[in-house]
Amino acid sequence: xxxxxxxxxGVVQPGRSLRLSCAASGFAFSAYGLHWVRxxxxxxxxxxxxxSDEENIESYADSVKGRFTISRDVSKSTLYLEMNSLRVEDTxxxxxxxxxxxGDRYGMDLWGQGTTVSVSS
Amino acid sequence: xxxxxxxxxxxxxxxxDSLTITCRASQDISKWLAWYQQKPGKAPKLLIYAASxxxxxxxSRFSGSGSGTDFTLTITSLQPGDVxxxxxxxxxxxxxxxxxxxxxxxx
Numbered sequence: 001x002x003x004x005x006x007x008x009x010g011v012v013q014p015g016r017s018l019r020l021s022c023a024a025s026g027f028a029f030s031a032y033g034l035h036w037v038r039x040x041x042x043x044x045x046x047x048x049x050x051x052s053d054e055e056n057i058e059s060y061a062d063s064v065k066g067r068f069t070i071s072r073d074v075s076k077s078t079l080y081l082e083m084n085s086l087r088v089e090d091t092x093x094x095x096x097x098x099x100x101x102x103g104d105r106y107g108m109d110l111w112g113q114g115t116t117v118s119v120s121s
Numbered sequence: 122x123x124x125x126x127x128x129x130x131x132x133x134x135x136x137x138d139s140l141t142i143t144c145r146a147s148q149d150i151s152k153w154l155a156w157y158q159q160k161p162g163k164a165p166k167l168l169i170y171a172a173s174x175x176x177x178x179x180x181s182r183f184s185g186s187g188s189g190t191d192f193t194l195t196i197t198s199l200q201p202g203d204v205x206x207x208x209x210x211x212x213x214x215x216x217x218x219x220x221x222x223x224x225x226x227x228x
Contacts, residue, residue, distance in 0.1 A: 062122065100176075112164065
């Protein structure tokens with residue numbers, strides 16, 4: 001069965017760093033583009049970053065560019081989000097999600113359950 | 122960046138009704154639009170991709186249309202289980218962006 005399971009969330013002070021993980025199972029991990037999407041408390045969805053399939057192209061939302069880095073370890077079937085210089089406004093549930101397939105234009109069809117990041121002093 | 126604007130922000134309808142949610146892009150995105158359903162406390166679920174293609178397993182009561190800058194999601198024969206927030210997302214170019222969401226309540 002196909003799954004994405006996020007971990008690594010927690011409470012962190014502003015300016016500190018945190019690394020989120022997303023463990024994948026049940027599908028060819030390297031063949032899909034993978035995204036991070038976040039949702040602040042009571043707010044809508046905000047796309048954060050993508051790592052495309054075989055070409056490994058990275059792209060980021062303006063709000064996190066230069067602070068967050070997306071990467072993957074194919075040997076562990078795990079996607080990461082390294083978050084530096086965290087701000088209070090980064091507080092959110094962070095979801096990882098998979099491209100539906102055939103490229104990144106066909107929506108995200110598989111989502112994890114989310115991991116919560118709280119940035120507070 | 123491409124801005125996505127949904128309307129209405131909140132809609133209330135009765136079981137059996139039909140309703141339409143609109144999503145407008147700030148520039149031409151061709152057909153590269155997806156719709157998601159998110160129930161409280163859950164991850165989003167892909168309903169429609171490429172503006173009008175129904176994701177596998179999604180009931181045919183859901184349909185999408187549009188191209189360019191104007192898109193719609195239509196839900197017919199509303200069911201209690203359709204209570205959720207619905208989001209559009211442009212997949213034409215990075216950075217991807219979501220609409221602000223439309224919350225659907227059942228009267």
